[in-house]
Amino acid sequence: MNLDYKRLGLKVGLEVHQQIDSDEKLFCACKTKLFTEEPQITFLRALRPTQSELGQVDAAAFFEFQKGVKILYEASHDTSCLVEMDEEPPHELNREALEAVLVVSLLLRAKPVDEIHIMRKIVIDGSNTTGFQRTCVIALGGLIKLGEKPVPIQHVGLEEDAARKMGGKGNLRIYRVDRLCIPLIEVTTAPVLYTPEEAEGTALAIGKILRATNRVKRGLGTIRQDLNISIRDGALVEIKGVQELELISSVVRNEVRRQLSLLTIRDELAKRGVNPNGVEEEFQDITAVFRKTKCKVIREAIDNNKQVLAVNLRNFQGILKTELTPSIRFGTELADVARFWGRVGGIFHTDELPAYGITQEEVHALKRATNAGQDDAVVFVADISENAVDALKAVTMRAKEAIKTIPQETRVAKPDGSTRYMRPRPGSARMYPETDIPPIQISHEYLQRLHKDLPEMPEHRLQRLMHDHGLNRKLAKQVSNSEFSNLYDTVVKNSEISPTLVAVVLTETVKALKRDGVEVDLSDAQFLDLFRLVEHGKIAKEAISDIIAWLSKHRGATMDEAISTLGLDTLSLDKMENLIDTLIEKNRHLLVERGEKAFGFLMGLIMKRVRGKVDAEKVSNIVKRKLEDVL
Amino acid sequence: MSGKHGYRKRARNLLDEAEVEIGDIIRISKGEETYEGALIPRAELSDDDHLVVKLKDGYNIGILVTEELTIKKTGKGSKPKFLCPPPPPKKSSLPKVVILSTGGTIASRVDYRTGGVRPALTANDLYSVVPELSNIAMIKTEILLSIMSENITPKHWEKMAQQISAHIHEGTNGIVVAHGTDTIGYTAAALSFALQNLPVPVVLVGSQRSADRPSSDAATNLAGAVRTAANGPFAEVVVAMHETVSDGSIIFHRGTKVRKCHTSRRDAFESVNALPLARLKDNTVTMLADEYRKRDGQRRLTSKPLFDENVALIKFHPSMNPQIIKWHVDKGIKGIVLEGTGLGHVGSQCFADVKKAIADDVIVSMASQCIWGRINMNVYDTGRELLKIGVIPLADMLPETALVKMMWALGNTENTFEAKQLLTRNITYEFTPRSVFSQAGGRKNES
């Protein structure tokens, strides 16, 4: 489906967040890394929504507090201290991180502020132990060019990353605080991106500038985009946590499609004459229907003294199975709000039944019990009474909204480019000053110094790679866009190895491995090592891919282990000559028979035995020489 | 209060010329740059060269005031009208609790417009900020003091003790005193000596994270304090704080045994050389101490609220100049608590001046700077020598409690002999006769 996005009035604004590769965290001296072992420290907290001067609290936050939502935090001694635990005031702002953001600001032609004021932005889903995120504006107003189109940058900020969500169930959420307080650059564009491609292109352009500084982290999870998307007649929806730049255009396309589908549903409901007052909060206990059910989920719930509660959405038959985007149906939207507001595992609805072990007879019975006719859809949940009621309240509320409008909400991006409901859009940002950290003044002299030493801009770099390193345009572009861009420079600067080979390995080889499901995870030092070995003829360039794959799968293993496990020790010239002699002897008459084609045949035989252990070019030279004697 | 909070000199003049008040929307132009936002107060101790504005997206920035800078007022700031949600219905069947505040912020709300934090002090305010209170007790509030806890003196202890006894005489089920944590231990010890024969609990409560943040321990501590003041089975002066870094339980430390042992953690307070008195978990109070004074509404309170400030706590350290002792004696001090090393020692350079002090009728006593453990001055020659000079060993009493007790003893009698007797008599669990082993040596297990 090709849409005319400009006609639909699509507007996208971007917030690019990228972790800074500083030694220490933004407000303490902890290392900026994560841990994978079992946590050494855990603690349990509740966050209380602070009342504002006007007596208002964030509705969703207050609801969760009333429901007694608790947060279990996990920590390790290595990656967090009392600051992340909110047991010690923040230390001073990390200067290395600040400088990285100032450099980005200057590259984006934004104007640094005279005095930085750190703010507390209230966030009480548990992802910050304090209940707020520390954030500040470093520079205002900037510009990047997307082809001929100028894209205004609204602000460049510096903030702390949040804790990582590790799971949760019912009233408990689990967060890991290792990521908390890692410095993040935030770059915000004006909402002037009018197509999915413009949105993605702008994000890529910003990403390139960030990487050009050589001061940001790389790898999955180190860059995250938030998107503000709206279409005419639709709603402003905030999508959080797009983890890959290449995903942005599909996220935008999906969201437009979702909103268009919701508008179609709205019109269909209007045609059916459904109005919001017709959707009643009338819940029926239908546990009796499932006394003997074969449905595992319901069986287990009933065995645990939970109840099955149902609501009849009159005239909604078929709506719930309407596909919004390839992986999302309207029923999914209902299930997501039920999960958020009702803390239930999910919902059942008649649009998808019989299924899941629920029989046709049970469907009939539950329809009877809820007075549902042919045109109706029944939604039900199995949980403790309080959760079931909250879940169905959310479901009816969402159904009512569908009749009128598309709700403004915050959604979270999934790796496949789809999005799911996260929470209602919070009201205007609640920010107040972080009084524990004094304001920081940026001197004119300091900025001038940074100005003099700005890193190379991406376009300039592209030219240099083509002219000085002899890369073709495609490869030069790939290298520039790659997360390994800086590593490429280091390798080429420090070795005699062909820049083209380095470029191919760091872009195409890595990409091919990722396509095969290898999560490439080598340190810069390991890559340097690898290229040095190739340079000195210790391994053949054909072996590079296998070694990268092996090292990625065996974290913590050494290069030597990789080489010996894979049997990639290079063959000595003597041994290879012997091998070639033996093969020629064995196949002498075949070779003579084939004449001119003998070379390819013999190369095939040899390479089958020595691939990866020796450079193919060397083999070919020896074979040519020896064959001359034979033929 | 002036309308130009914190602004002075050129910044102030520019604001005055443009007739700008805090909260007004202003446009600031400087060369090619313009900024628009609401004027925010400048922190008192900041420099004079910057204007602070809140931008439309909520962020504050500081703008350097230069010669070319101009200000134009573009909008009037809306005055924050505080709309207190209607208070929940009062439940007259609930126990009555009086909350006295002394200056620490136990509950507050934030004005996101200016960044100001406004304390909630009245009962209705507290009900609306900590709504669970309305199911726990009928609350009466009184603002006793509005000072930082490091500025609290024995005069304030006297005032607190008098007010508390007045409320108890009027009839209440318990008292809560909201107090800054820095000196809450001293105040708790003072009230323990001043309020004897208590019929109901007196619970001092503080917080280690300010009340404006969602993660604050203030509301949980307060609710725990009020619940225990209302229903707790004991009638003693205690300090109520988090037991651990988690939000699960509130622990009640005896006023004479409690010490702040960490600068910032929620569980900064410890009972030293004793078990805590009680714990509140899942809304239930469990007593931890074997022996305690039980709640008894019929018991008649004895109030002895007088303190003599003419007492010093002197910490011994290597190379300490004994002139410090001499200076105090010359100034007419009445009592000295030496915070000695180990089992209760000071260097021999101090002996002569200690001797002179005692000869001048100054009471000199000894507590240990080890914090944990008991004084024993019979083990080494230094100790024996000091005993012979007339220094009074104070067993396992905390140095801070010893200081407060000395002030109280001298406040109650002019007679040195009687004061010495009071000092060594166990009045309110300040001495523990047995040193019971505890796993972490009394200290927290810092794994």
Ligand SMILES: [Zn+2]
């Ligand atoms: Zn830390």
